Amino acid sequence: xxxxxxxxxxxxxxxxxxxxxxxxxxxxxxxxxxxxxxxxxxxxxxxxxxxxxxxxxxxxxxxxxxxxxxxxxxxxxxxxxxxxxxxxxxxxxxxxxxxxxxxxxxxxxxxxxxxxxxxxxxxxxxxxxxxxxxxxxxxxxxxxxxxxxxxxxxxxxxxxxxxxxxxxxxxxxxxxxxxxxxxxxxxxxxxxxxxxxxxxxxxxxxxxxxxxxxxxxxxxxxxxx
Numbered sequence: 001x002x003x004x005x006x007x008x009x010x011x012x013x014x015x016x017x018x019x020x021x022x023x024x025x026x027x028x029x030x031x032x033x034x035x036x037x038x039x040x041x042x043x044x045x046x047x048x049x050x051x052x053x054x055x056x057x058x059x060x061x062x063x064x065x066x067x068x069x070x071x072x073x074x075x076x077x078x079x080x081x082x083x084x085x086x087x088x089x090x091x092x093x094x095x096x097x098x099x100x101x102x103x104x105x106x107x108x109x110x111x112x113x114x115x116x117x118x119x120x121x122x123x124x125x126x127x128x129x130x131x132x133x134x135x136x137x138x139x140x141x142x143x144x145x146x147x148x149x150x151x152x153x154x155x156x157x158x159x160x161x162x163x164x165x166x167x168x169x170x171x172x173x174x175x176x177x178x179x180x181x182x183x184x185x186x187x188x189x190x191x192x193x194x195x196x197x198x199x200x201x202x203x204x205x206x207x208x209x210x211x212x213x214x215x216x217x218x219x220x221x222x223x224x225x
Contacts, residue, residue, distance in 0.1 A: 090196045090204045090216050097190040098206065098214070099221035103172045105189040106210025107157065109164060114154040115172050118186040122147050123176030128187065130155050133169045146176070169210065190223060 105113050117126065126143035138159045143151065155172075159165045174185040191208040198204060204216040 090206065093193045093206060093222060094195060095193065097192055097223045098219045099188055099190050099223070100214055101188055101218065101220055103187045103189060105170055105172070105191060106168070106212070107165060107170050108167050111157055112154055113157070113170070113189065114152065115187055115189040117143070117146065117151045117153065117174045118188060119146065119176070119178070120148055121178050123178050123183070123185060126174065126176035126185070128153050129173045129175070131171045131173065138165050138170065188220060
């Protein structure tokens with residue numbers, strides 16, 4: 001058999017029609033490609049052989065494309081494995097408390113909600129106020145003087161009359177004298193983790209007590225439940 005077409009790619013396509021198996025669904029695999037290349041070289045016109053540079057270019061291009069496809073497949077498997085491992089690690093947080101960058105929390109009878117004050121400057125006469133969802137003050141917790149940094153606090157769940165507060169949502173807020181002015185300070189809360197959800201594009205989501213949800217990446221600190 002003699003192929004008189006000088007175009008290597010044209011003759012490669014002609015040979016492909018008779019060599020690529022039907023089971024390939026029209027997709028040219030690496031094995032198919034080199035089988036075609038071998039056939040082409042075997043049947044080429046000795047007086048007008050295929051250009052070596054063209055062959056090398058096509059082999060390089062196919063190898064690169066095939067390599068990228070394999071890399072994408074391997075990366076997909078790696079991403080799936082990484083997500084599963086992260087979910088497994090996150091499941092160990094169920095029953096634990098996590099510090100979150102928000103001041104709202106859910107209170108149930110028997111709880112002792114706690115949190116942290118974050119301040120860049122020393123604060124004098126610091127007070128943590130507990131308010132209900134309607135904004136009414138339930139209790140005030142005197143903290144006193146604190147230095148710059150973090151300061152942990154806890155609410156015993158009692159209102160100003162010494163009675164257990166009703167269950168529901170509450171808010172921590174903190175103020176203190178900073179450089180002589182009464183200033184609002186950052187108050188963070190600890191929340192209990194009830195369950196963990198794999199949320200696709202959102203990654204791992206922690207389901208907190210009271211119905212709130214938080215991305216694992218937004219957890220500030222983990223402590224015992």
